[in-house]
Amino acid sequence: MxxxxxxxxxxxxxxxxxxxxxxxxxxxMDDVAERAGVAKGSLYYNFSAKDKLFETLLLEGVGALTQCLRTARSGLEGWTAIESMVRALLELLSENRALAKLMAAEILRTDRTWQHSLHLLRQEALAEFVEPIRQTGGWNAVDAGGPDRLTLIAGSVFGATLMGALDWLVFDPERPVEDVASSVLYALSGRLNT
Amino acid sequence: MxxxxxxxxxxxxxxxxxxxxxxxxxxxMDDVAERAGVAKGSLYYNFSAKDKLFETLLLEGVGALTQCLRTARSGLEGWTAIESMVRALLELLSENRALAKLMAAEILRTDRTWQHSLHLLRQEALAEFVEPIRQTGGWNAVDAGGPDRLTLIAGSVFGATLMGALDWLVFDPERPVEDVASSVLYALSGRLNT
Incomplete structure (x- = not known):
């Protein structure tokens, strides 16, 4: 990114x-300056504090994730869009493993200075899943609840994908992305409910 | 527990x-002794190091989670067992919010001394989901892959539940557990694939 x-x-x-x-x-901040090969003055000129630096990093990461989901569902609807988004998300996370682990650790913390802005961006990423869920026949067939319900369902879809991805990247990184994608999509496809 | x-x-x-x-x-360790109201000698007599203390806490938590899943699926099969396990897991996490947050942060870390034992216990918890997934008609109808695939699918089911739970407990704790359970089960029921 x-x-x-x-x-x-x-x-x-x-x-x-x-x-x-x-x-x-x-x-x-000393570690960061040394690893980046920049003077401390230059580091603090760019980021006035460690909090600002990590806030920038995390917001950039969630922003890229939202953009990736938006691109993946472009021109598609309902389940087809969800399939495309799950695959794209897994590929993005596998190409950005360090960021994936950091986001997984941070995305639900409530004791950080960047909590509010991260929460807002997280809602934006989930909203990308809300639209295709609303388009499915299943949602339209029942009066399943209001927009809050859609966000909870979107969170579960995102959670199924994220946990599948982290399992894979942490414990079984040599496995092809398609194995992981088809397992996540299996869990969401309805084949469990048979 | x-x-x-x-x-x-x-x-x-x-x-x-x-x-x-x-x-x-x-x-x-000083903080822990003070909060628990015990002398430091007594603290170190019970846990020789901070690592040992947190390892005990996390292993106890994952053990309780496995036991909860085992009880929830007892006497049930396939999708009915999965529904019961998702509900039971959400209730357990809501009654142990601090532990739920700690487990979510730790369960995929690879830089801890307790990594190996936590990973083994985590596999035991996932194995509770593997059995009902194997019992569904969907799994038996297709040659969907070996035991590794079952574990990946189980990880996605667990991830969908855990992320639904954390979202709820962190951002919307007043919501009834049944709202959350039905949203997670909606995502897994096949209604997305319509």
Missing amino acids: PRESGTKRAILDAALELAAANGISGTT | PRESGTKRAILDAALELAAANGISGTT
Whole structure:
């Protein structure tokens, strides 16, 4: 996800590598400056505090995820859109493993300064799943509840995908993405309910 | 989950409360002794190191979760068993919110001393979902793959439930458990694939 160039990008990449290995608490601004190969003055010129640096990193990650889901469902509807989004999400996470682990650890924390903005962006990512769920015949056939219900269902679809992805990337990384995608889609396809 | 009594229990409860608020890295043995109201000598007599203390806490939590799933599916098969397990898991997590958050943060980490034993126990919990998935008509109708595929599917079912639960407990705790259960089960029921 190269958006910033040069120094800023080098700092964000270094922070991500360090946090994936040692957690955010275990990563200091000194470590980041050293890994990125920049002077401390330059680091603080770009990010005034460690919180700002990790907030930028996480918001950038969730933004890229939302964009990936939006692209994947473009021109598709209902279940076909969901299938395409699950595959695209798994591919994105496998190409950005450090970020995937960091997001999984952070996405539900409530003790961070960036909690509010991360929550808003997270809702944006879930909203991408809400639209195709609303388009399915199953949703239209029953009066299944209001928009809150749609968001809960979207959260479950996202959770099924995220947990499948993390299992894979942490414990079985050599497995082809299609194996994982077809397992997640199996769980969501209705074949359990037979 | 009261298994140990007296001092040991008080230490584990104090460690859980502190870690839920400040993370494991942000919790010291001094903090735990103070919160539990025990002398440091007594703390170290029961748990020789912070790692041992949190390993005990997490393994106890995953063990209780496995037991809960086993009880929930007892006497049931296939989809009916899965429905019962999803409901039971959501209730367990809602009654043990601090532990639920801690487990969600720890269950996929690979940099902890307790990683190996937690991974083994996690597989035991997933195995409880494997059996009912194998019993469904959908699994028997197709040659869907070997035991690895079953574990991946079980991981997705577990992930759908866990993410639904955490969303609920973190952002919308007043909502009744049945709303959440029916949303997770909606995602797994096949109504998306219509």
